[in-house]
Amino acid sequence: xxxxxxxxxxxxxxxxxxxxxxxxxxxxxxxxxxxxxxxxxxxxxxxxxxxxxxxxxxxxxxxxxxxxxxxxxxxxxxxxxxxxxxxxxxxxxxxxxxxxxxxxxxxxxxxxxxxxxxxxxxxxxxxxxxxxxxxxxxxxxxxxxxxxxxxxxxxxxxxxxxxxxxxxxxxxxxxxxxxxxxxxxxxxxxxxxxxxxxxxxxxxxxxxxxxxxxxxxxxxxxxxxxxxxxxxxxxxxxxxxxxxxxxxxx
Numbered sequence: 511x512x513x514x515x516x517x518x519x520x521x522x523x524x525x526x527x528x529x530x531x532x533x534x535x536x537x538x539x540x541x542x543x544x545x546x547x548x549x550x551x552x553x554x555x556x557x558x559x560x561x562x563x564x565x566x567x568x569x570x571x572x573x574x575x576x577x578x579x580x581x582x583x584x585x586x587x588x589x590x591x592x593x594x595x596x597x598x599x600x601x602x603x604x605x606x607x608x609x610x611x612x613x614x615x616x617x618x619x620x621x622x623x624x625x626x627x628x629x630x631x632x633x634x635x636x637x638x639x640x641x642x643x644x645x646x647x648x649x650x651x652x653x654x655x656x657x658x659x660x661x662x663x664x665x666x667x668x669x670x671x672x673x674x675x676x677x678x679x680x681x682x683x684x685x686x687x688x689x690x691x692x693x694x695x696x697x698x699x700x701x702x703x704x705x706x707x708x709x710x711x712x713x714x715x716x717x718x719x720x721x722x723x724x725x726x727x728x729x730x731x732x733x734x735x736x737x738x739x740x741x742x743x744x745x746x747x748x749x750x751x752x753x754x755x756x757x758x759x760x
Contacts, residue, residue, distance in 0.1 A: 544580050545611035552618045558648045559599040568594045598642050622650040624680045630663040639668045657698040672702050675720035718752035726751045733757050
């Protein structure tokens with residue numbers, strides 16, 4: 511190869527390296543600007559209290575803050591993340607950028623466990639115990655809690671040991687497919703005694719305090735599976751589980 515060819519090859523190599531470097535810089539600069547927002551809302555429990563539009567409004571502070579087209583240097587992702595987490599139905603959120611300039615938002619929803627409906631209150635209780643507001647866009651099919659009970663009215667159910675026991679009972683119902691399908695409502699009176707209201711049968715179940723939960727539900731299952739099929743589904747109007755080792759039906 512002559513000197514001229516070698517010289518041309520060297521120049522070509524330098525130009526190629528320069529073009530690669532320019533392309534790398536441009537790509538790097540592109541990644542520093544938010545080009546898009548990709549939102550993933552986890553709805554593994556089929557709850558739809560919030561959607562992508564809701565999350566976008568949280569991220570942009572209802573349109574006050576420009577995100578798409580803004581430099582990531584000017585975006586405080588931690589601050590935006592905390593704004594999203596502050597939403598009642600958001601359990602957790604992670605915001606980060608990828609290598610191509612996208613802002614990724616992964617949001618996990620809270621899961622309602624029960625709905626409180628009294629003359630003075632209307633709200634959900636989440637699986638972790640948080641009080642959640644009623645939504646205009648979605649209604650969750652969960653056990654209803656009712657009754658003239660101070661803790662329910664004030665939203666302070668989990669602030670007492672008695673209330674925590676009720677919360678445990680609702681979890682027990684929700685975690686058992688049979689009881690989840692059977693029990694529609696739990697009424698709590700001023701003394702903290704519970705009355706269960708079934709979905710299908712007409713018998714009110716006088717449960718008493720939220721104690722000996724598993725034993726009482728075992729007795730109730732015996733009543734449903736062995737007594738009612740023989741005596742008739744609508745023969746009794748009340749079932750009392752308050753007394754140890756007894757089922758009293760009237």
